[in-house]
Amino acid sequence: MADRFDVVVIGAGPAGYVAAIRCAQLGMKVACVDRWRDAEDKPSLGGTCLNVGCIPSKALLEASEQFQAIRDHGAGIGIKLSGLELDLAAMMAAKNKVVGELTHGVETLFQAHRISGVYGDARLVGKQQVEVSEHSGTKRVLEAAHVILAAGSAPTEIGEAQLAPPYIVDSTGALAFDRVPRRFAVIGAGVIGLELGSVWRRLGAEVILLEAQEQFLSFADEQIAKESLKQFAAQGLEVRLGARVMRAEVKNDAVSVVYQDKQGEHSEQVDRLLVSVGRRPCSHGLAAPEAGLLLDEWGFVHVDEHCRTNLPGVYAIGDLVRGPMLAHKGMEEGVMVAEVIAGQSARVDYTAIPSVIYTLPEIAWVGKSEQALKGAGQSYRVGTFPFAANGRAKAAGDTRGFVKLLADETTDRVLGVHIIGPHASELISAATLAMHFGASSEDLALTVFAHPTLSEALHEAALSAQGRAIHAAQTRRRTR
Ligand code: FAD
Ligand code: NAD
Secondary structure, three states: OOEEEEEEEEOOOHHHHHHHHHHHHOOOOEEEEEOOEOOOOOEOOOHHHHHHOHHHHHHHHHHHHHHHHHHHHOHHHOOOOOOOOOOHHHHHHHHHHHHHHHHHHHHHHHHHOOOEEEEEEEEEEEOOEEEEEEOOOOEEEEEEEEEEEOOOEEEOOOHHHOOEOOOEEOHHHHOOOOOOOOEEEEEOOOHHHHHHHHHHHHOOOEEEEEOOOOOOOOOOOHHHHHHHHHHHHHHOEEEEOOOEEEEEEEEOOEEEEEEEEOOEEEEEEEOEEEEOOOEEEOOOOOEOHHHOOOEOOOOOEOOOOOOEOOOOOEEEOHHHOOOOOOHHHHHHHHHHHHHHHOOOOOOOOHHHOOEEEOOOOEEEEEEOOHHHHHHOOOOEEEEEEEHHHOHHHHHHOOOOOEEEEEEEOOOOEEEEEEEEEOOHHHHHHHHHHHHHOOOEHHHHHHOOOOOOOOOHHHHHHHHHHOOOOOOOOOOOEEEO
């Protein structure tokens, strides 16, 4: 006999577990199914984000940043150390501990909200029926008035460099190396390539990033991308643009990578190779063909602005659907769908979703880039402010980068904010809030910011857009 719920969620990543919690808060009887198993073959909630994504990568970025800061900058601020040593096994154990605590935390949240956690592989078999194959081999059918698909994404694989762990790996493999590679190559200088490239560079590897496109970070503001390429080169992250990988093979405890660029064919011998060329939605086999779930040409589940699929009562959220593959975007869609099911009016503000790259300096942005505004023929003003003129950045010894604010020439509404610099990941929240509430650059300029803080750079960029920055020569530009 089938178990009956108000809502069944497939996937307990950030999109799915947040949807499940919000549905439970709104009084619904909820089950959330997930198939993820950890290294000890135990069920583990939290999806890509908690198990092999946002959290473990940030734990290693943080640890490697501290290691590098002490090694390279300690003496400059009066901290002298001798015998500094890396204990990679302990660093990995600390990362795994954080992951364990957070994945367990999701279980605790499920218990607190009386959500039934179901462990197994789920498939939508009818618009109100989900079939689950449990790890034991038992099959169960869950019935629900509403189904939320939140199956997430997986790394894209390429035939030219097939995975051969531990030599040729995806991001999951590169989060768990048991020694620092002497030479580390990455295919794809995108977000994962830059973050994991930074981790291993800081720990001592030579890092080469092979990027197929001629333009670096094509999805970021061009001025920010240009500045970041300069900063990364200075750290020894060697980015080779226009590099098309032809083949990669494992030979004699090493990987040989052959690629082509404008100059011709090249070959590199490295210890480890990461393939990070994007991710694809996990939609294959998620619904029985007779269920009739509509996918788009790239395999994303087709949804409207409220994440409704073509099947009544069936929703899809997170990496499984259009839009940026970001945990916070999926979480907000989870909340929206739960509220829509409860009959409330809810929406996600897709115009103000922040993006962050957790390198050093960090890169963060929200809203439109300058090239996008130019392309759309929109008139805008630009205000910029360098961290070199910010007291807190000076005191912390990290003055790399700047804040750039774009405002509508006529209405003064903030259209985009782009930051490269210390703690950009935290600073972008104030800009996101401003954009969400439709603030003008004048609103930001009139706001009082604490001194001395890095956020004063955002204030000064807004003042600069107004033509009245205090702590820098005027940098306002008008563009039609
Ligand atoms: P997922 O997190 O992928 O979760 C989907 C869940 O569904 C999984 O647990 C899976 O087991 C389950 N599932 C799939 N199919 C089935 C099925 N048929 N039956 C049962 N269960 C199923 N994003 C950020 O915003 N910030 C970051 O700093 C960041 N860092 C990242 C670093 C790395 C290395 C990677 C790989 C990704 C990173 N991301 C980051 C992206 C982020 O992890 C994803 O955007 C996010 O996890 C998507 O959430 P989701 O719930 O849609 O899917
Ligand atoms: P990405 O889209 O950020 O970058 C992939 C890069 O690989 C691109 O620059 C692309 O031009 C390049 N590329 C594609 N095919 C190639 C080939 N054959 N040879 C060489 N280069 C090639 O993808 P990613 O870095 O794999 O990350 C996947 C997703 O995970 C992203 O959508 C990202 O949003 C998410 N993520 C987010 C964060 C964060 O928010 N900080 C961190 C990690 C991952």
